Amino acid sequence: MRYYRTVAGGEPRLVARDGDDAYDLTAARSSVTAFTDLAHVADVAGESPDAVARGLFEDAVAVDRPDAADCAAPRVDEVWAAGVTYEISEQAREAESGMPEMYLDVYEAERPEIFFKATPSRTVGPDEAVGIRGDSEWDVPEPELGIVLHEGDIVGYTVGNDVSSRSIEGENPLYLPQAKIYDRACSLGPCVATPAAVGDPHDLEMTMTVDRDDERVYQGVTSTGEMVRTCEELVSFLTRHNRIPETTVLLTGTSLVPEEGFTLQQGDRIDVHIESIGRLSNSVTVV
Structure with missing residues (x-):
């Protein structure tokens, strides 16, 4: 997967792109606003960041693929x-x-x-x-x-x-x-x-x-x-x-x-x- 830290609206959010689909992971967990947050959870859980992200998809919000101008x-x-x-x-x-x-x-x-x-x-x-x-x-x-x-x-x-x-x-x-x-x-x-x-x-x-x-x-x-x-x-x-x-x-x-x-x-x-x-x-x- 690819992970984008977006700043649209002034608030940092983490968007995961899985193929043609994209998900706002911050909508699922407000504490996950950057890839490092995801990596920290994955390290504690003994899983990959991708596995942790997929576990959040059900509660995440589907979004459009991030535009470069909105990424940090x-x-x-x-x-x-x-x-x-x-x-x-x-x-x-x-x-x-x-x-x-x-x-x-x-x-x-x-x-x-x-x-x-x-x-x-x-x-x-x-x-x-x-x-x-x-x-x-x-x-x-x-x-x-x-x-x-x-x-x-x-x-x-x-x-x-x-x-x-x-x-x-x-x-x-x-x-x-x-x-x-x-x-x-x-x-x-x-x-x-x-x-x-x-x-x-x-x-x-x-x-x-x-x-x-x-x-x-x-x-x-x-x-x-x-x-x-x-x-x-x-x-x-x-x-x-x-x-x-x-x-x-x-x-x-x-x-x-x-x-x-x-x-x-x-x-x-x-x-x-x-x-x-x-x-x-x-x-x-x-x-």
Whole structure:
């Protein structure tokens, strides 16, 4: 199933989409307003979130499929990210840096690059504006498969955009936090899709387009099958000696990298689509 956190009318609600049908789960249980609430109940009951949701269908209200404009980002406590998990990403970060060998070392190493990305206050959802830094000259979107974790276990997947300043990171790799962590630097949505809905997360088509003034300035397509590490491997390194919050998203890296010289601009429109999950659309603003 796919779970959407809607905000139509100003009150958060959780809508479950099961095939062509959609159900307002909050109408059945007022305390269930986000996927993390459902995952918590499932964890206590020893069941899957889908099984718990189906148990609420009888008391839920049938609704129309949620519109992206009515959806908010999944409610999570932290967002982390993995880097250099695709060959093209390794090559791009070599090109931007004066220390290219360090990225090749990480790409080939046993230990992946894992870094903190965002708090909820720095994260936006569908149809909201992602940010590019006012002190950066080279800014790019990074479309990524996001792993949704509850108490450290994989319970679903979402679409993520790890917006980044390549000019700041390229100046010095130690500037990575400033290149990655700032207001509106992360977008998540439009839903959380459970493993049963996604199937093999390492075989999903991913596309991204960027439009500017009614002109398409970037278009790319790839597959998560190009990722050199598995989702389970990345999660295992995130959770080693690191106590993560109840609900966490781990972004898994990107293999769609605009050509050198491309930079996001105020007013651009970014659309990221991942097969079996959905489409995440955002405008761009300078922060």
